[in-house]
Amino acid sequence: MYLLGLDIGTSSIKVSVVDVDTQKRVATAQYPEEEVEIKSLKSGWAEQSPVDWWQNAVHAILQLNATGIFNPKDIKAIGIAYQMHGLVIVDKEQNVLRDSIIWCDSRAVDLGAQAFDAIGHDKCLQEMLNSPGNFTASKLAWVKNNEPEIYSQTDKVMLPGDFIAMKFTGKITTSIASLSEGVFWNFDKDEVSKEVMEHYGIDQKLIPDIKPLFSIHGSLKADVAALLGLQQGIPVSYKSGDQPNNALSLNVLKPGEVAATAGTSGVIYGVSNELTYDPESRVNTFAHVTYAKEQKHTGVLLCINGTGSMYRWAKHNFAPHLSYAALNDLAATAPIGSKGLKVLPFGNGAERMLNNKYTGAQLLGIDLNLHKQAEIFRAVQEGIAFAFRYGLDIMRENGMQPKVIRAGMANLFLSEVFAQTFVDVTGVPVELYENDGSVGAALGAGIGAGIFESPEAAFTQHELIRYLEPKNSEAYEPIYAEWKSLLNKAL
Template sequence: MYFLGIDLGSSSIKLSVLDAERGTTVSSVTVPEFEMEITAPQFGWAEQDPENWWQYVKNGIALLKTKHNTDISKIAGIGIAYQMHGLVLTDEKLNPVRPSIIWCDSRAAQIGDSIYNSIGAQKCQSQILGSPGNFTASKLKWVKDNQPELFDKAAHVMLPGDYIAAKLSGVAQTSTSGLSEAALWNFPEGRLATEVLDAMGLPERLIPEIVPNFGNQAQIHPDVATELGLNPQVKITYRAGDQPNNALSLNVFKPGEIATTAGTSAVVYAVSKNDIYDANNRINTFLHVNNAPNDKHNGVMLCINGSGILYQWLRKIMSTDRNGLISYEALNAEAAKAQPGSKGLRFYPFGNGVERIFNNKQVTSGIQNLNFNIHQSAQLVRSACEGIVFAMNYGFDVMKSIGAGGDLVRAGEANLFLSPVFREIFANTTQTTVELYNTSGAEGAARGAAYGYGYYASIGEAFEKLECLECIEPTAHLTSQYADIYNEWKNNINLQE
């Protein structure tokens, strides 16, 4: 029996098919060939067309069949992971009424701050464990205030993965963890945070059917099954935001376990059984995928917006070859030519929207100490890697201060964690052991779908075949060296605000 995992990112969409009996991936594809477009109609805005996502998903399913000769008729269930905090508004027929306002869009940050102040810090933090900030609810309020003619056309508000599920099934739904990502979940009472809706003047009618992360959520629409060549009995049995799903992909379910990733954005995500929060709203708490009414599991998360997108920017500006862009492997090799500290060059990776670790301030990126006679491309690339890790560690320190720390972190062998230099910087700056696994968000979503379908008796059984590829331990001389470099970097952050 096969299960399909779909991982909807902001740069690409990955699809993987899992053979549940063998516990191994049959085939995987990534679409489109190059990064998906993000449009910015104004400074600080970021939008994507949901209909493009849906077309790419269909293209990916076709590629699984044609390029990899995968018998997709064996697929029994579908799991969906998706970029968090995006806003998708559709009409009754599930047609988008406007482009999606995605996670790195900053336009609604002031709205979130205003609602936070009107409700009251103590009430917000006790109920939604933070501020509405720049999350989905605030983006919905922005549309209501600034595009009322489009707001009036909307019948459903969904997150990006909910939209893909709706296109597959014909049914508008969202999940409990999705509502927590949207700042619309009352944690103590385990329900929709109607308090936030009321404070924003938003109608509850826009919230679609609420389903758990795992289980028989919906069945594929017959017409869609015919169009895609899927079995008409296929069910959607799992959905989650990309970071809770990354933790699932790495078998991170228990309190004290930590997952990390460094894709377009960089994230550290720790599991806790407590409703904890940062009084300054620099980190965020969401429902983890295995949360249950009588068995609380939360995900405590820090996010740095400028991570892989910084690496993507470096790749573009360093590509002078007429034959195309240099590879990420070449960038990794270039970083390895430089020594720790990059000869004093310091990179601040804050150039992709407001940063939560700075209370949703619009912080710009910057390079310090650049000397044209000393610094070459190797130092530039390595300093970018160091800056990304230092920003992650800045947030990690906040997590540890509220009881969400640990000394072992799991990561997938993907994105920036493909770089040995990046892994070395991370292990020694955070002073944690890094376990590296050969998995992906799409594979994790497929395993989640198999568990949600009921193929596996327990969630642990779904990950019995997951193997650690490498273990990176911090070393005394490097931790000391990076502590000094990090402290210098941190002491100059205010210059970048």
Template sequence: MYLLGYDIGSSSIKCSLVDAQSGLCAAQASYPAHEAPISAPQQGWAEQDPENWWQYVRIVTQQVLQKTKATGSDIAAIGISYQMHGLVCVDEQQRALRPAIIWCDSRAVTYGNEAFRTLGEDYCLNHLLNSPGNFTAAKLAWLKDNEPDTFNRIHKVMLPGDYIAMRLSGTIATTVSGLSEGIFWDFLRNDVSQELLDHFGFSRELLADVKPTFGIQGEVSAQAAAELGLAEGTPITYRAGDQPNNALSLNVLQPGEIASTAGTSGVVYGVLGKVNHDPLSRVNPFAHVNHTPQEPRLGVLLCINGTGILNSWIRRNVADPGMTYSEINDLASQAPVGSGKLSIIPFGNGAERILENRETGCSIMGLDFNHHGKAHLMRAAQEGIVFSFKYGMEIMEQMGMRVNRIRAGHTNMFLSPLFCTTLASIAQAPIDLYDTDGSMGAARGAGIGAGIYRDASEAFASLKKIAETEPDEKRLQQYQEAYLLWKERLETILSHE
């Protein structure tokens, strides 16, 4: 008996088939091999075709079934993880009306900021826990004003994971966690925010029905079964945004526990056991996968858009042709801590929340043509990403969160020893790395939702730590000096905005 997990990312779609009894991964697949296309019709925009996601799902499903020789009837339940904050709009025939406006698209910032002023900071922060910012609700407001013909044809709006679940089952649904990430959820009233809907002029009918994060959310339809090689009636029993799901994947569920990722975007995600918010909405609390009104579990999300995308830019534009990321890491390690006072401010992938939704672009500061080379640039890129994490962690600490230990999957930038050592040192927190990813977490989440596992402890009993990185105390002062210089340069940029 297997559990099937999907991770609907902006770079690729990943799929895992997990043996339900052992909890071990039997097969994995990812598609496309290179980063999936993101369309940018205008500066600051980012769109993807939802149909592409579905085709990628079809490909990876067939690949894992072929690898294991499993059939659809061998799969007990399906879980879905997905890129957060996107907007997918479908008509009554469940057809996407336009490309999805994805997480790093910044066109709706002004709509969210205006709602923040009009609804009032007190209401937004105490009820929604965030400014509407650049989240799904604000993106829908942009669509209403700028593409009214499309808006008037909308039957339902949904997140990327809701769309894939709909394609699998024909059932349109979402979760409280999903509504909270779209800034539709009122935490004090435990319901959709009518004030927000009224402000933007949205009908509540546009929103999908709410289903539990863990539990039956739909069943695979005959059409999807035929397309993917699954069995009709297979239940979908779990869905969550990529960052709450990453935390679940690392068994991060209780207050004070921290999970991190460093893919296209980078995240530090900590669990709070009370309803709280950042007064400037620079880090964002959402309902975690195990949140209930009786036992609040909020995931405080620090997101940096310009993370892996900066590292991939370095590979394409700075590294020698054909260099692997491992070779880049080795070359970067030849430069000293602080990269010879070269700083890269990594905010070149849309508006950044920790900068109050400003879009500063990426800056390379302190470049000396007579001193710096490729190694310095490569190291400065990784240090700049880590320093942006630290900058956001300082905000989380102001909310009362203490980063004592970081858990992460052994993937993406956490494959870089330089990145891990820099982060552990500047955060003064050991990093534990695990052999897991979002699709494996989604599969195990499906096992919880289907009742195959009694609880998360049983679901993640097979999760093993494979590496640990301790802070480099000998060079701590050098890391701190490099961070302070980086922070000073960032604040200089912000003072001129």
């Protein structure tokens, strides 16, 4: 018996099949091989086509089936993880009305700030746990204000994973966790926020049916089953934003447990049993995958927009013909501190942890006679690790004190330089595991379909790959202080 998991990422679609008995991945595929472009029609804008997501998902699943490692008819449930905070709107015929305004788009920052003031800072933070910011509700308000013809045709508002589930099943659903990601949810009253909806003038009819996150969100349509070689009627039984799902994939389910990821964006995500919030909304609190009205588990999320995107930019512009593995090896030949070269990796939209300010990415202290490729790529990885430290210190201010951080052996954590620098700069040991978002989504599908009796039962065979402890914290502390001083000047 198998489970299918999809990770609808910004760069590509990754899919995996997991064996229920071993809880291990048996096959995986990714499409496309090259990173998907982010459309930026204006500075600070970021859009992608939901139709392209679906087509890429189809390609990835067909590639997966072509491995011949498993029988697609033995897949019993589908789970979906997706890039958070994106806006997808469809009409009554489920046609997409415009490209998705995705997570790193900054156009709604001012609208969110106005809503924060109008609704009241204390009310927003105490009841929604966040400022409306540039989250999904504010993105929808931007469409309403600037594209009224499109808004008038809107029948339902979705996040990216809801759209992919709709394509599988023809049904449109959401969950408390998804609504909280969009700052549509009032945690104090446990309902859709009337304050946000009324301030923006949004009709609550646009919100889909609310279902438990682990539940049947629809059954696979006959035509889609035929297209993909799957069994008609199997359920889509799990949908989660990528960061709560990453935490699930790492068995981060209990209060006090913390996960990290360093993909296109960088995230530290800690589970809490309190309705906590940052007074400046620099880190954000959403409903965790295990949130329930009787057990209010939340996820405190630090997001850095410019992590993998910063490294990708450096690769494409300084060493386009080298692989990421070769770049990591090259970075390891440079010394700690990159001979004084510093990088601020904040060039992918307004950063919430910087109070929604945009500094642009910066390469500072260049010595034309001293710095070469090795120093550039080490400085980029160090700059990203410093950004994580800056954000973790904000989380610490808000009561999150991780004793260990779990991460998947993927993306920047594949780099020895980055992984060790992360540990040295934060001062927190890291456990590395094999699971990734697509595996987490597959295991989530097993939980939602009742194949596993509980979330904990899906991780009885979870295995640690590596454990990293701080080695060079003293050496990095003054270097980090210099970096932080440069950031403060940029702000």
